[in-house]
Amino acid sequence: MKRIFGKPLITQMEIEKRVKELGTKITADYEGRELVMICILKGAYVFFADLVRNIHIPVSVDFMMVSSYGAGTSSTGAVKIISDLSEAIKDKDVLIVEDIVDSGLTLSYLYKTLRSKKPKTIKLCVLLDKLERRKYETPIDYIGFTIQTNFVIGYGLDYKDNFRNLPYIAVLDEGEAEQLLNHRER
Numbered sequence: 050m051k052r053i054f055g056k057p058l059i060t061q062m063e064i065e066k067r068v069k070e071l072g073t074k075i076t077a078d079y080e081g082r083e084l085v086m087i088c089i090l091k092g093a094y095v096f097f098a099d100l101v102r103n104i105h106i107p108v109s110v111d112f113m114m115v116s117s118y119g120a121g122t123s124s125t126g127a128v129k130i131i132s133d134l135s136e137a138i139k140d141k142d143v144l145i146v147e148d149i150v151d152s153g154l155t156l157s158y159l160y161k162t163l164r165s166k167k168p169k170t171i172k173l174c175v176l177l178d179k180l181e182r183r184k185y186e187t188p189i190d191y192i193g194f195t196i197q198t199n200f201v202i203g204y205g206l207d208y209k210d211n212f213r214n215l216p217y218i219a220v221l222d223e224g225e226a227e228q229l230l231n232h233r234e235r
C-alpha cells in the first residue's frame with residue numbers, strides 16, 4: 050500500500066519509541082527470571098515481534114490463537130481458543146502480549162485460563178487500551194497507548210482480516226476500506 054490509508058492515529062515513529070520503552074521496562078522487571086512471552090494471534094504478532102527484539106534478557110516465546118470477534122467490528126461475546134500453547138507454563142514467569150483491550154473479555158478469559166496452568170507469575174501487556182469500553186475488569190501491567198473508542202487498524206490489527214500490514218495505527222474509515230476490498234480481482 051503506497052498511499053496513506055485511513056486516518057493515522059499513532060505513527061510508525063511513535064510506536065517504535067513506545068515499544069522500546071516497554072522493552073526496557075520489561076527487561077528490568079524480569080532480570081534473572083525465566084520469562085515466557087505469549088503472543089495472542091493474530092492481532093499481536095507485529096507488536097510481539099518488535100517487542101521481543103527490545104527485550105535484552107533470554108526469553109522463550111509461545112503462541113495462542115483466540116477469536117472473540119467475527120469478521121466485523123463488534124465482539125461476539127464469546128472467546129474461542131483456536132490453537133493452544135505448545136509448552137507447559139507451570140512455574141514459569143508468563144507475560145501475555147495482546148494487541149488491544151476493549152471490553153476486556155478476551156484478556157480476562159485468557160488470564161483465568163492461563164492462571165489455572167499454575168505459572169509462577171502472570172502479567173499482561175497490551176499495545177492499545179480502550180479504557181472507556183471496559184466491561185470485564187482485568188489488571189493490565191504494561192500498556193502502550195490509551196486510545197478512544199474508535200475502531201483501529203494496522204500494526205497487526207485488522208478489519209475483516211485485512212490491513213494488519215499497515216506500519217502505523219489508523220482509525221478505520223469503513224467506506225474507504227470496503228471500497229479497497231471490493232475492488233480487488235477475484
Ligand code: IMP
Binds near residue numbers: 147206
Ligand atoms: P475485547 O475482548 O472486547 O477486549 O476485545 C479484544 C479483541 O477485539 C482484540 O484482541 C482485538 O482482536 C479485537 N479488537 C477490539 N478493538 C479492536 C479495534 O479497534 N481494531 C481491531 N481489533 C479490535
Ligand code: MG
Binds near residue numbers: 090092
Ligand atoms: Mg485479537
